[in-house]
Structure formats: structure tokens, C-alpha cells
Amino acid sequence: MSSPETGRVRRRRVFYIPGYDPIHPRRYRELYRREGADQAAISGYDIALRPRAKAENYGWHVTGTFDGTPVETEVEVLVWSDIVKQSMGHGIFVSYLRMLYTAMAYIGSGAFWRLAKLQKGPVIAALYPVFMLLGQAVLAALAVWGGVKLGLSLRPWLGFAGPVLGGTAGLGLAWAMLEQFRRWDSKLFVYYLMHDYSYNARDLGRMPQELEQRIASFTRSIAAACDDDVDEILVVGHSSGAHLGVSVLADLIRGGHVRPDGPALGFLSLGQVVPMVTFLPRAWRLRADLAYLSERDELFWVDVTAPGDGCAFALCDPVAVSGLAGPGQKWPLVFSAAFTQTLSPESWKALRWRFFRLHFQYLCAFDRPGDYDYFRITAGPLTLADRYRSRGSSKSVITRPVNSFTSTAP
Template sequence: MKDQTTQVRQRRVFHIPGYDPIHPRRYRELYRSESAAQAAISGYEISITGTSAPHTFGWGVNAHIDGHDVAARIDVLVWSDIVRDSMAGSIPATYLQLLRTAWLYLSTGTLRRLMWMRKGPVIAALYPVAMLLAQFLVALFLGGLAGNAVAAALHWLMALAGLTGGVSETVVSAIALVAKYVLWVTVLVLVLRWFKSHDHRLFAYYLMHDYSFSAGARGANPPALEARINDFTDQIAQAWRGDVDEVLIVGHSSGAHLAISVVADLIRLGRVPTDGPRLALLTLGQVVPMVSFLPRAQRLRSDLAYLAAQDVLTWVDVSAPGDGCCFALCDPVAVTGVTPPGKRWPLVISAAFTQTLSPARWKALRWRFFRLHFQYLCAFDRPGDYDYFKITAGPLTLAERYRDRQPSKSRIDVPVSRYTSLLP
């Protein structure tokens, strides 16, 4: 390996997003705007240019930070097509996913154990369940209201027309009953469709698909995702052919556990050359326990245990208690109960939103939960030792940047998961 204290002049960065169906250009535009904002705050220079490559969406970065010129290439490893396919289900299929997912987390005791660590992400997981059930009850109520109204109207018209008693009343009553339930079902469907059409504001269907995707195979990777992990491994392995000083893999949210498996495969398969650039893994706002605590997550648990003892990489895990959508400061290896002998990683640190964001900025973002979940990729107006743009475009390797950093004192590093089995 190259000396980890060597200044970085060239860096390759591979960003693995979370469960996100939107085109990856959003990450380029986010990087463009937020890097400019951070540069203005912190007093350095940074600019980006477009690049293109098969199977990825990327951009180039040129920066002058701390007196050094650095060039980086950032590629988003795309799995948004898999996400979109998983979200293509009908309304009934989504409610079936709700039942299956809720039953899995409840029956295995996983939900209860997750709550022992952090209630925020569990509440976030329960939100789509509560919201979808509330939508169904509202639709059911409005459908019943409309059905009863039309039945009452038909009976009133029958009485007005003098059609009471005998066969006429029986026929009209039957028509009213049919009309009542037809309208009930029609309104029920229309109201549910209306709610789904406004999910860009409510996020109930989106989150339900997210949790269902992770739990669909009880923690195992679906075949399409496993194949994509293999593709990511191949793409990253090619980075060692270039003249770079550091290869940095970033996994955000659900992308964190994909990044863990990708890096584990790279090392396990001997695809990290001993005389190549430094290898670094940065996990941000991770939700690893949502998967690693499930019965059939042996693949992920094995990768966690394997990476934790490796000396060929640096792994830093960044989260913040202010982010209610992640398992903040939970050591993903330790809480999963797969700590190996000689554990080295990850270094668990806090982005400390309440300290690195000014009171005014924190007040503006505090209740914008999804925006806060992306804060790791954004500018801080009171930056501490975590600066996404210095990490991805600065002159220090991840190892050097956090060489003397102690883990957060408030981290959670006790075994919690009921399931700890590994691959044979």
C-alpha cells in the first residue's frame, strides 16, 4: 500500500445511494450547490465538471484546499432501476407488503430490539404502516358515507314515487343495496388512488416499499441486487488501474450496507492490490441493523464481521442523533453481535448537527426529517472535523484525516441482535 500520510493528488470516489428511484443526476447537482456553499464558508476553492462512463453517472472535481490542488472523480453506482422496479406494485400489493413486513419484524422480535437502540428510525419505520392504515380507514369511511347517502336517496325517491310495499319496494331496495356497495368500493379505490398520487408529499408508499424491499427475503439480498453488487465490485476494481492515491467508497443510508458488502468482496477476492492506493470506506446515516438483525442476513453479517478486522482499509461511520432516519452512533458490527477477534472498524463518530449547524440553520431543518437525512452530503455553516467535500476532494486520505480521532463516547456498541449466524 502507498504511505497513508502521502498527500492525495488524485482520488476516485464511488457513491452508493440509498433506496432512491430518482435519476442520479440529483447527486451531482447536490454536490455542485453544496460544495460551493461549503467552499464559501470554509474558504477553499472547488469546482466540478461533467464526466461519463458506462453504468455510472459521475463528475470531476478540482479543488484547492489547505494549500493543495486535488483532482477527484466521483461516480454514482446506480441501482435506482432496481428501486423503481420494486416500487411498481399496485395498491393492494403495497398493503400486502405492509402485512408481510410488519409480521416479519414483529414475529422475529426484531422491532423490539431495534427500539432498544434508537426509537427514531423505528418510528420512521412505523410511519408508513400507520399512514397507510389511516389512508385506508379514511377511504373506507368516505366510501361508506357515499354508499349510505346514495342508498338513502334511492329509498327517498322510491317513497316520493309511491313505490312502497310489494315487489316494487323489494326491487328498489335491492338496487339501492347494490348501488350502495358499488359506490362504496368506487370511492374507496378513488380515495386510495388520490393518496398514492400525493405520496411525493406523504412518503408512505415510498417508505413502505423501502422497508419491504429490505425485508422481502428476510434479510437476504434479492438476486437482482446481488448481481448489482457484483457489478459494483467490478467497476471499483478497475480504479486501481489508474494513477490515484485513494479509492473512497461512500455508502449513504440503505447504500451503506451495500457498500459494506462491496468492499468485503473486493478484499475477500484479492482485488485490492498491496501496492495500490489507499482503500477507504465511509458510511453515512446508516440503517444497517434494519437488515442485519433479520434471520436470513447471513451475507451482511459475514461481511460486517470480515471488514471489522481488516487492516487494508480505513472505515469511518458517520451519523448524528439529530437524524431520526438512521441508527445514530450505533456500531453496526457490535450491535449486530458479530464482533470478531482483533476488531478495528468502524470508527464511529458523530456529525453533531446541533453543534455543526448554527441555531438558525438547525431550527430551519430540525423537523425536515428527510432533508436532515441528506445533511451528511451537504454544507455545514459551523463545520467540525466532518466535511464531506474535504473528505472527497481534500488533500488527506480518510486514514490520515481521522488518524487521532477517538470514537464518539455516546456510541452504542453492545450486542443487540437476536440473529448472529454467519455464512459457512
């Protein structure tokens, strides 16, 4: 086991919790392989991947060598893509109904206006699918209107059949247009983002039962690793996976699975969107877990965002802005990945308007890595605590409580 004095790691277990993503977890293995090789070439260390022995969770094995120090890391992806797919498996009409419900949930509860006071980027990202879907609906309505007008112009020759045929043709064209927009969603991300927001809002922030069951499964997987001969257990939560990680770790500690003589426990939250849930009236579970985790000694929690990521609540302390900071708050340590400084001008220029890609930059290579290097953290010879023990939060961290829903129980 690693000692608190050295924080040296020989063996590590990493549990990665993705965000709202329907894609198979092999995507994350290939991303780690490609970007890890790029970062190793830039920073002067070695990383190699190989298949992981068959296990319950999908993953891979990483061998890292840093200044001659070898480190063995097992990475597991805690998958909930099946739940995401199921929540997205609805047609065009249902998607529009969900858009209306989601808008009412955020606006009616007042959460939208409070989120807008906190950070503009994620709010604009939330409005994007609404305006795009409304724009698509307007184009479809114009197609119907054009068909009816054409049919009316044919009435002298076809009689009443003219408007009927024109209207039918317009409806067919409108539906074909809406279906084509849906097929383009791998590039537009309109339906994807709408289903993401609607999944959180469908019961005003209450944790869905299927997700509760998956969190329990994730907790069991990490609890089993607490008995392994490893030096560090590192939980990484990206985007929506960050607030799942909060609940998993809260349950892990409550369950007594973290022993004083066991592996060091670290939590790395990346590109978090926690306020999108905690600002909803029924998010009792997540608010309780946030308040609890923020005061625990059993872990070291680092939260990394970047102002260049328009999909995250950059430099917002998720505990404090949610109105949950108590006198015993210790976590998280909040700082920026500073994309404009850690990416070269050429890379920043190429990525600046690729908002979805920037939201994944935390998992990628940096041209000029500073405090944050994903591959040193997940495959290097230091625990998360030892790496950042002497670092304070960024001076520009937002801690002002904005949330009006702070209850942790119904």
C-alpha cells in the same frame, strides 16, 4: 501513490452508493455542485465541477483547491435505482399486502422489539408508513360506509338500486382517495418508505439475487480503479447504500484486488441503517461481510451518523450491535456529525422537522463544520485514514449487542 506517512492526495476516485432511491443520479451531481459551492464559501476553499468523460458509470469530475493544494477527483455513482424502481412499481393493493408481510417479518422474528431497544428514531420512521397507510384505509372505509348510508336513505325512492348506487359511489370515492394519497407520496413518503422496508424484509434479510448481481458489478468497477494511478479510492455509502458498500468492499478484499502498493482504500458510511437488515433471521450474507470487514487492515472505515437524523441508527456501531464484534475488530470508527452544533440555530430550526432532508444532511454544507466536512473528505488533499488516524470513536457510541440472529451462514 500516497504514502502512509503523508496521506497526501493528488488524484482520487470516489464511488458513491446511494440509498434506496429511484431518482436518476444526476440529482446527486446537482446536490454536490450546490452544497459544495456553499461549503467552499463558508470554509474558504475552492471546488469546481465539470462533466466526466463518458464511462460505464454516471459521474462527474471535481477540482478542489485547499490552501493552494490542487486535488483532482473523479466521482462515480454506483446506480441501483432501476432495481428500486422495479421494487416500487406496484399498485395500492400490493402495497398493502407488502405492509402486512413486512410487519409480520419484523414482529414475528422479534427484530422489531430488539430494534426498539436500540434506537427509537428509525423504529418510529418504520411505523410512520404503517400508521399512515392504515389511516388512509380507514378514510377510504368511511367513504364506502358513507356511500352505503346515503344509498339506504334513497331506498324509499330507488328501491334496491339505492344501496347499490350508494355503495358503488362510495367505492369509487374510496379508490380515488387512496390513489390521490399515492400521488402525494413525493411529499408524504409513505409508499416510498413502505417499499424500502419491504424490500429488505421480503425474504427476511436474504440478499436478493438482482442485488447480488449488482454488487458484483460494483465490485468490478472498484477493482478496475485499484489499478489506476490514483492516491485514494474512497467508497461512500449513504443510508441503505452503507450496507451495500460493506458487501462490495468485503468482496473486493476477498478477491485480492487491494494491493499493499496500491491506492489507499477508505470507506465512509453515512446515516447507516444496517441493523434494519442484520436483525432479520436470513441476513447471513450481510452479517458475514460485516464481521469480515471489521477486522481487515486493507481499509480505513469511518461511520458518521447524527442523533438529529431520525432515520439512521445514530452512534450505533453496526458490527457490535449486530452481535458480530470479534476480538480482532478494528472498524468502524464511529462519530457524530452533531447537527445541533455544526448547523447554525437558524438552519437547525428550519431543518429540525424535515426528517427526510436531515437524512441527506451528510451530503450537504454545514454552517460550522467540525470533524466532518463531506467536501474536504471527498475532494481534499488528505486520505480518509490520514484525516482521522488520531481520532477515536465518540464516547457515547452504542456497542451493546442486541441482535439475537448472529449466524453468518444458513
